[in-house]
Amino acid sequence: MRILFIGDVVGDKGVSMIQHYLPVIKQEVRPQVTIVNGENATAMGRGITQSIYKKLMGDGVDVVTLGNHAWSNREILDFIDDANRLIRPYNFPKNVTPGKGYTLVNVNGKQLAVLNFQGRVFMDNLDDPFSLAESLVTELRQKTNCIFMDFHAEATSEKLAMARFLDGKVSAVVGTHTHVQTNDPRILPQKTAFLTDVGMTGPADGMLGMKPESVISRFINQRPARFEVLETGRGVLSGCVIDIDDKTGHATAIKTIKYLDDQAHG
Amino acid sequence: MRILFIGDVVGDKGVSMIQHYLPVIKQEVRPQVTIVNGENATAMGRGITQSIYKKLMGDGVDVVTLGNHAWSNREILDFIDDANRLIRPYNFPKNVTPGKGYTLVNVNGKQLAVLNFQGRVFMDNLDDPFSLAESLVTELRQKTNCIFMDFHAEATSEKLAMARFLDGKVSAVVGTHTHVQTNDPRILPQKTAFLTDVGMTGPADGMLGMKPESVISRFINQRPARFEVLETGRGVLSGCVIDIDDKTGHATAIKTIKYLDDQAHG
């Protein structure tokens, strides 16, 4: 099966990039399943609303993943338990966290498990992603060997460690969160596809999606600054395409994609 | 002028990759100046020795930059003040730090200023890289408008903020430290070349240059683990090539390079 994964959708521009480019990409790439990280999809760039989630699904997305901004828009607490294809990092505290950390999708008559985990290095104190991934993967492999993980993490070492740790047990580990696409798509020795970070989708000319002035002033002044999504200029869509052998669950190919547009869309 | 910049050289394998590939790359790319980050060049992957510094220079490198591992091999304190082309991050504490944070090189009969700075987000508490870069660049621009910065930093936001902050005032800001090459080489609006991270040079199949077992066990066990440079397998060399208009100091092109080898070199 062919998986299309698209990185952190930021703000209205990000959502509109999905709307306008997903049909084009589907035409070109012919994925059988499309997964999008939506942790920055609100107009403020923080969290997701129910209507954005529904719009993404309506525009052709199959699963939406999240990250450290999962709860930034509090409205999510009201709808995540009913949102079948919206997952948040699995390793938020057990028993007290709404929503779920993985979902199973039918692709080609096979099941694909889509997992969302979050790193801890330079990030929040969540539960151990390594031991939890190990036991969840062991459990899921009784159902399917096609397993995809969006690992939302900051440090390159933690992302690669997770991929090596799961090498041969999952089909792909792809990183999100830094909003910058890395140039290292590859198949690890035991046939797990890996990419350190897939990059972001939204305003192309800002600071990782935000207006440059306030981000830069934060560094210069060390005072609180309100970050706002950049609303003007070009958009970018960043993602990757992964091919999995349905029988073995092994990855056979991974490549990055990036679309830059210079037109204003609706 | 054309600048070749090569990222974090790790261990013996990294040093030998420079020795074997630099002639090849020079043949192909024809750079007029070659800059290499050497903060991980010892056999332990931490710091640099005088003999490695001299070997790199002998193998065709013009300037060696450093980073947070600058002082990991204490021998550096004995030779850095005499090492004319070895620079450490400029924003280590003033007055008490050996060595220097920039150097001027003659290229094509023009001066190129090579700067090394270090970020603070998720890193050590150095002096403010933004205000120091601003005043140093202002001073240097009285001598030359060709200015290259190796910004050794962790966070994508801090790296991009520095580049945007200096956009139009320097020729290039290129990141190091994460050991993973990013897929975002570009010319910013005011003609500064930028790349979030150039990636590493050394063992291709380890954990950012290190043996995978101990790095993974550190994540699993949360106990201290001794990290060792991976000594087997293929090597990789990661870098970028930047073209600068000698008259204006503006960047006209930037592209990433990556060489993978599967042979053991002496």
Added chain:
Amino acid sequence: MRILFIGDVVGDKGVSMIQHYLPVIKQEVRPQVTIVNGENATAMGRGITQSIYKKLMGDGVDVVTLGNHAWSNREILDFIDDANRLIRPYNFPKNVTPGKGYTLVNVNGKQLAVLNFQGRVFMDNLDDPFSLAESLVTELRQKTNCIFMDFHAEATSEKLAMARFLDGKVSAVVGTHTHVQTNDPRILPQKTAFLTDVGMTGPADGMLGMKPESVISRFINQRPARFEVLETGRGVLSGCVIDIDDKTGHATAIKTIKYLDDQAHG
């Protein structure tokens, strides 16, 4: 001279503790100068307003210091430059930070320099407090040898390092920020008084001034939670009293004070 220093005033309860207890303490302790840390003085517990600053001064405070919450209430940007006795950490970025980092007060016909600095360990990336303190103290000692520093910092090691670093050059280094009074008031070998943390002033039965529920839920859930100042129950006032030999600037005594009240005040 005798200095009364009172730690982080939190919320309305903290401000009212000053109003009601300062006259009592002055009666008992007979300080010649009163310094209060006001970084949490608003009703929200974040930052300070002009009217609270004026109220504190009207209630008998001579100097108000701040900390990492200095800018949390944006109104401060409008009045700090006119507030003669309100100081913020000296080591915020030079040239771009409103207000000032020290003030000189006449006490007993002598000048007392009151300094505010902020630590960097586990905190924001401010300028180096050590080198800046050294040069500021050198400069101030040409005017007076009576120098008091509120060092707003998290790590016990950084606070003690600052005190040892300045031992013999300043009269006192007293820590704030953790909101918990430490049991280690002492005179260092070169006659500088030191206390790791003076503790907080405000609601006695909360979580460092805040309502316990939301703070605890933050730890349990790892989701964003709105922290609110506890408005009920007893108040506490934490401080210390320091005696300085006016001639030498040496500290001769330091002791902690703590007042607990169980009455509701205006």
Added chain:
Amino acid sequence: MRILFIGDVVGDKGVSMIQHYLPVIKQEVRPQVTIVNGENATAMGRGITQSIYKKLMGDGVDVVTLGNHAWSNREILDFIDDANRLIRPYNFPKNVTPGKGYTLVNVNGKQLAVLNFQGRVFMDNLDDPFSLAESLVTELRQKTNCIFMDFHAEATSEKLAMARFLDGKVSAVVGTHTHVQTNDPRILPQKTAFLTDVGMTGPADGMLGMKPESVISRFINQRPARFEVLETGRGVLSGCVIDIDDKTGHATAIKTIKYLDDQAHG
């Protein structure tokens, strides 16, 4: 029952303070059980050896707790599983961590459960101490209601949050790790004794047990520095005494103790 708890024993001086003062304190205080944090007990101030563990037990200690330095001396891996009264933080990763996180001691014909946990704020990424403490305490309470926790943590907020979270379910939560005794011993509303930090035991005039020069130089230079235990000067012993009602498990009293000596022992 009366519990004597003594904070982080640092280096030879710390071990010798236990030897010389424990008999004196036992005479004065008459505790029925003595617990000591030994995470810094080696001559290097990092970790513990088997012979030091045995010496502490021989000198009258009943239980030794640890912290983030538990594994700093690798020898511990060889003996911790046989050391019946040596516990390490319970929330190190499950299944892969040697040793245990609590022990049961007979005191007065009753069982006292002694627990060791570690915080995560500004510290390592261990498992969630809150949820693990909750389930462990629930389980232990089927055996005994006398439960003591050494919570080894940096942030005052995390320590107090744990104590409030367990208030009424355990007899005492006492903090270690900052090496500075706090001035806030108290009984929480539901009868749990609490003290933010008990402080350290060892060299009195250093930097939290270490030689001041290297710690200060680390702050000044931001370069690696070797920290060594201070071997000269006075010693200090810091602790607290807690009274528990054996029937209810409720704390009835908590007070801090501190012994300073100016003599060279053994």
